[in-house]
Amino acid sequence: MVKICCIGAGYVGGPTMAVIALKCPNVEVAVVDISVPRITAWNSDTLPIYEPGLDEVVKQCRGKNLFFSTDVEKHVREADIVFVSVNTPTKTRGLGAGKAADLTYWESAARMIADVSVSDKIVVEKSTVPVKTAEAIEKILTHNSKGIKFQILSNPEFLAEGTAIEDLFHPDRVLIGGRETPEGFKAVNALKDVYAQWVPEDRILTTNLWSAELTKLAANAFLAQRISSVNAMSALCEATGANVTEVSFAVGKDSRIGPKFLNSSVGFGGSCFQKDILNLVYICECNGLPEVAEYWKQVIKINDYQKTRFVNRIVSSMFNTVSNKKIAVLGFAFKKDTGDTRETPAIDVCKGLLGDKARISIYDPQVTEEQIQRDLTMNKFDWDHPLHLQPMSPTTVKQVSVAWDAYAATKDAHGICLLTEWEEFKTLDYERIFENMQKPAFVFDGRNVVDAEKLRKIGFIVYSIGKPLDQWLKDMPALA
Numbered sequence: 001m002v003k004i005c006c007i008g009a010g011y012v013g014g015p016t017m018a019v020i021a022l023k024c025p026n027v028e029v030a031v032v033d034i035s036v037p038r039i040t041a042w043n044s045d046t047l048p049i050y051e052p053g054l055d056e057v058v059k060q061c062r063g064k065n066l067f068f069s070t071d072v073e074k075h076v077r078e079a080d081i082v083f084v085s086v087n088t089p090t091k092t093r094g095l096g097a098g099k100a101a102d103l104t105y106w107e108s109a110a111r112m113i114a115d116v117s118v119s120d121k122i123v124v125e126k127s128t129v130p131v132k133t134a135e136a137i138e139k140i141l142t143h144n145s146k147g148i149k150f151q152i153l154s155n156p157e158f159l160a161e162g163t164a165i166e167d168l169f170h171p172d173r174v175l176i177g178g179r180e181t182p183e184g185f186k187a188v189n190a191l192k193d194v195y196a197q198w199v200p201e202d203r204i205l206t207t208n209l210w211s212a213e214l215t216k217l218a219a220n221a222f223l224a225q226r227i228s229s230v231n232a233m234s235a236l237c238e239a240t241g242a243n244v245t246e247v248s249f250a251v252g253k254d255s256r257i258g259p260k261f262l263n264s265s266v267g268f269g270g271s272c273f274q275k276d277i278l279n280l281v282y283i284c285e286c287n288g289l290p291e292v293a294e295y296w297k298q299v300i301k302i303n304d305y306q307k308t309r310f311v312n313r314i315v316s317s318m319f320n321t322v323s324n325k326k327i328a329v330l331g332f333a334f335k336k337d338t339g340d341t342r343e344t345p346a347i348d349v350c351k352g353l354l355g356d357k358a359r360i361s362i363y364d365p366q367v368t369e370e371q372i373q374r375d376l377t378m379n380k381f382d383w384d385h386p387l388h389l390q391p392m393s394p395t396t397v398k399q400v401s402v403a404w405d406a407y408a409a410t411k412d413a414h415g416i417c418l419l420t421e422w423e424e425f426k427t428l429d430y431e432r433i434f435e436n437m438q439k440p441a442f443v444f445d446g447r448n449v450v451d452a453e454k455l456r457k458i459g460f461i462v463y464s465i466g467k468p469l470d471q472w473l474k475d476m477p478a479l480a
C-alpha cells in the first residue's frame, strides 16, 4: 500500500488529501499539522473549515485510509510520498518585506523531513511557492540526507475555496513538474498514478519543475487581472451611465475572452491572489524585469482602489459622514460558501468606515465574532501564519458588534453594505428591513446580488457597483 503524508492540514491539505483517500482506497493518507486545535477539529464532527461536500468525503474515509494527526515525524518517516502544504505568507520583515514569500514554514518542514527520514521519498510542493523553490528544498534535503534519496516534485493546487470538492473531483487539469532525469520521470509517474485513479489522463499535465512552480503564480495573476480589469471598467461605467453587467456579458461572448470571472465587485480577496501577485512582482524585480513587475502591481492597485472607492461612495452619499451612524455589513467571508476571511475586502471596508467613526453591525452565516474581531485588529499579513502563532487581539473593536441574522444586523441601521454574495441575501424580506431602518435608508451592494429596482420601489437608495446611479448618488459624487 502506498503511504502518503501531507504536512499542513489547512484549506488545501485537508480537502485535497480527503479526496485522494476517497478516490484511492489502495493509498493510506495521513494529514499532519503542528496545530493541535486544527487536528482535533479534523477528528471531530465539526471540521475546521466549511466547504460544501467536505463532511461527506471525510466521514467516508476517516479511520479507514484517512488519518489526521499531530505526530508529524512518525507519519513523515513512514510515507513514500510527502506533500508539503504549509503556509507561505508574505514576508513582513527584512529583505523583500511586503512582497517576497516567507518560506520559514516550508524550510522547517524540509529540514524535519531530512532529519526523520530513513527511506527514499518523493517530496511534493503543494504550497504555492516562488519559482526555483524546489532547488533550495533539494539543497536542504540532499545536504542533510544521510544517503537517502529525495525527488522533489511541484504539484500546485488549483482548487477554489467554496467549490473545492467539486474542483478536486473534476479538475480542469492536474499539473506535475519534476526533474528531467530518469529518477525525476519515475517520481512524476508515481504521482501521476495516484491522480490517474480518477482524473482523465489528458488532464494530467507534466512539465519541468520551474514551469509548474511558475504556472501557479501565473494562473492566479491572470485570474486576479480579469477581476481588476472588470472592476476598472465598473468605475468608468458609473461615470458614463453604462452598465457593467451588460458590458461584461457582451465582452465575455467573445470566445477568445469567455464569460467566466468577469463579475464586478468590491474587490477580490482570499489568501492567494494578493500574496501570489506580490510574490510574482518580487520575482520579476529580482530578475531585472521592472516593467513586468509594474504591470502586475497594477492589478493590486486597482483592487485597493476599488475598495477605497466603495467606502468613499458610502461616506459621500450619507452626507459626507458616517460618524456614529449604524452601518450593517452583510457578509464578511471573502466569497460565498466559505468561512474564510483571509484578505477579505470586508476588512478594508470595515476599517475604512471605522476610520470615519461608524458603528458597524456584522452578520455572516459562517464567520464567528472571534474571527471578525481578530481580523479587524490584526496587522497586515499577520493572518497567514499557523493558527497558534496568530496574535489574539488584546482588545476588541468597540464600535463593531456581530449579529446572528441579517434582520438584527440591519435594525435601526442607516445603511447596509453587502460584501459577500451569500444566496440568502438575495431573498431577505427587504420590506421588513426597510421598515426597521433609519431614513433615508441606503443599500451599497458590493457584489451586485440584490434586485436594485425592486429595492428602489420599496424606498431604498441603492448603489450597485458599475451600474447607472440613482439621482441621489449623482448629486453626491464620491471623491477619490
Ligand code: NAI
Residues within 6 Å of the ligand: 007, 008, 009, 010, 011, 012, 013, 032, 033, 034, 035, 038, 072, 085, 086, 087, 088, 105, 106, 108, 109, 126, 127, 128, 129, 157, 158, 159, 160, 161, 271, 272, 384, 385, 386, 387
Ligand atoms: P492554511 O493556513 O489553511 O494551512 C497551512 C497549515 O500548515 C496550517 O494548519 C499550519 O498549522 C500548518 N503548518 C505550518 N507549518 C507547519 C509545519 N512545519 N509542520 C506541520 N504543519 C505546519 O493554508 P492553506 O490555505 O491550506 O494554504 C497552504 C498553501 O497552499 C499556501 O502556500 C497557499 O498559497 C496554497 N494554496 C492555497 C489555496 C487556497 O485556496 N487556500 C489554493 C491553492 C494553493
